[in-house]
Amino acid sequence: MVVFLPFEGVRPALKGSEKIDDRISPPYDVIGEKHLAELQSKKGNVTRFTLLPENGRYGKAREELDGMIADGSLAFDPPSFYLYRQTFDEHGRRMARTGIVGRLKTEDYSKGNVMPHEETFSKVKEDRLNLLRDVETHLESIFGIFTGLPKGLWDTIHESARPLYIYEDPAGVTHEYLGISDPDVTHEITKALADQKMLIADGHHRYETALNYSRENPGDERKSFVLATLVAEDDPGMVIWPTHRVVNRPDVDERTLVGRLGKELSVAGPMGEKEFRERLGDHLMGFAFTSGNFYLADCPRKDGLWSLDTYAVQEAVLKNALGTDGAGKEVTYDAEIDSAISKALDGEASVSIILNDPSFETIWDLAGKGLRMPKKTTFFYPKIWSGFVFYRMV
Numbered sequence: 001m002v003v004f005l006p007f008e009g010v011r012p013a014l015k016g017s018e019k020i021d022d023r024i025s026p027p028y029d030v031i032g033e034k035h036l037a038e039l040q041s042k043k044g045n046v047t048r049f050t051l052l053p054e055n056g057r058y059g060k061a062r063e064e065l066d067g068m069i070a071d072g073s074l075a076f077d078p079p080s081f082y083l084y085r086q087t088f089d090e091h092g093r094r095m096a097r098t099g100i101v102g103r104l105k106t107e108d109y110s111k112g113n114v115m116p117h118e119e120t121f122s123k124v125k126e127d128r129l130n131l132l133r134d135v136e137t138h139l140e141s142i143f144g145i146f147t148g149l150p151k152g153l154w155d156t157i158h159e160s161a162r163p164l165y166i167y168e169d170p171a172g173v174t175h176e177y178l179g180i181s182d183p184d185v186t187h188e189i190t191k192a193l194a195d196q197k198m199l200i201a202d203g204h205h206r207y208e209t210a211l212n213y214s215r216e217n218p219g220d221e222r223k224s225f226v227l228a229t230l231v232a233e234d235d236p237g238m239v240i241w242p243t244h245r246v247v248n249r250p251d252v253d254e255r256t257l258v259g260r261l262g263k264e265l266s267v268a269g270p271m272g273e274k275e276f277r278e279r280l281g282d283h284l285m286g287f288a289f290t291s292g293n294f295y296l297a298d299c300p301r302k303d304g305l306w307s308l309d310t311y312a313v314q315e316a317v318l319k320n321a322l323g324t325d326g327a328g329k330e331v332t333y334d335a336e337i338d339s340a341i342s343k344a345l346d347g348e349a350s351v352s353i354i355l356n357d358p359s360f361e362t363i364w365d366l367a368g369k370g371l372r373m374p375k376k377t378t379f380f381y382p383k384i385w386s387g388f389v390f391y392r393m394v
Contacts, residue, residue, distance in 0.1 A: 003105035004193040006079040006186040009389040013075040020165040024387035046387030058134035083161045083178040097237025104228035106211040117367040128209040138227035138391040142203030148232035177388045227391040241379040242355035244340035252350035254289045260321040269295030286354040288344040310377040335379040
């Protein structure tokens with residue numbers, strides 16, 4: 001069973017001309033340096049807590065956080081869930097995705113209730129654990145997917161939700177945050193989730209860090225939970241982008257690489273960009289080279305994870321053909337196909353490995369079998385933003 005509970009949310013109490021824009025940000029791991037500097041120039045912005053370590057520690061973030069609670073810049077709600085609706089454009093269609101924000105009980109994956117689908121980086125988890133130890137507050141939410149709720153309960157949730165914040169980001173995504181504090185409604189939400197499983201869509205590092213933190217604090221019930229935004233699998237706004245691999249290595253020669261790929265993959269090409277884009281959906285993956293040549297490839301192996309494009313890329317392309325584990329700076333990731341292709345054509349990359357949209361059914365099925373996909377297999381769009389509400393554990 002999944003234990004998903006309301007909590008006394010700590011959220012921005014805006015004063016004077018202050019806007020919610022000043023307090024929120026995209027997740028810490030997708031913010032560029034220039035944008036980060038802009039965000040951290042704003043007093044009370046969430047990045048001032050999540051990304052201002054001093055010698056690997058976050059003591060100053062704790063001081064600022066405590067100060068804002070003391071002066072009323074952050075205020076406590078009664079035990080609540082929150083409704084987080086994101087409205088956005090996807091291929092010319094206006095779509096909306098709705099999540100319920102609460103605190104989720106952390107537990108070992110072996111129990112089978114919380115399912116991961118990607119591998120993680122240990123260095124990232126160490127940094128996030130230092131943050132939790134210092135601030136004793138969950139500042140950012142993981143993103144999870146559950147089976148769903150009865151329509152009648154959704155209707156009740158929407159009727160009881162009170163508007164809190166609304167913001168349109170530079171990408172045109174509208175973020176709406178609403179509070180749900182009616183105890184009868186919050187009880188029904190917890191009850192409905194109790195017999196369901198939850199797939200981690202985004203935030204594996206944060207979940208595993210929260211689990212390690214709870215193990216460091218046995219007996220402290222508050223510290224056994226993580227802030228979570230849960231979305232139903234049948235939500236009409238569920239969009240998953242692929243994460244293309246961009247390789248920048250001077251020693252990559254197109255002819256040699258294509259020859260090596262042919263040892264484990266069936267390769268078609270070269271061809272032009274127009275034909276490549278038209279045919280990509282019928283193949284496992286594609287390759288864009290600086291020369292302007294494009295290739296398509298499939299993997300004859302279908303056992304285990306080999307039917308998954310990112311796994312075939314990791315094993316057959318990165319490890320075997322290029323001799324890299326993909327962890328260094330020579331391999332970067334791009335969720336935008338136009339951008340990934342342009343990097344190859346413009347000479348910023350030696351080759352861009354282009355993938356198709358991941359299938360949610362495949363992700364759920366593999367995760368249910370206990371199989372972990374390579375890092376950066378999925379990009380759930382849009383990202384869950386941070387700063388609307390915190391979960392304080394003291």
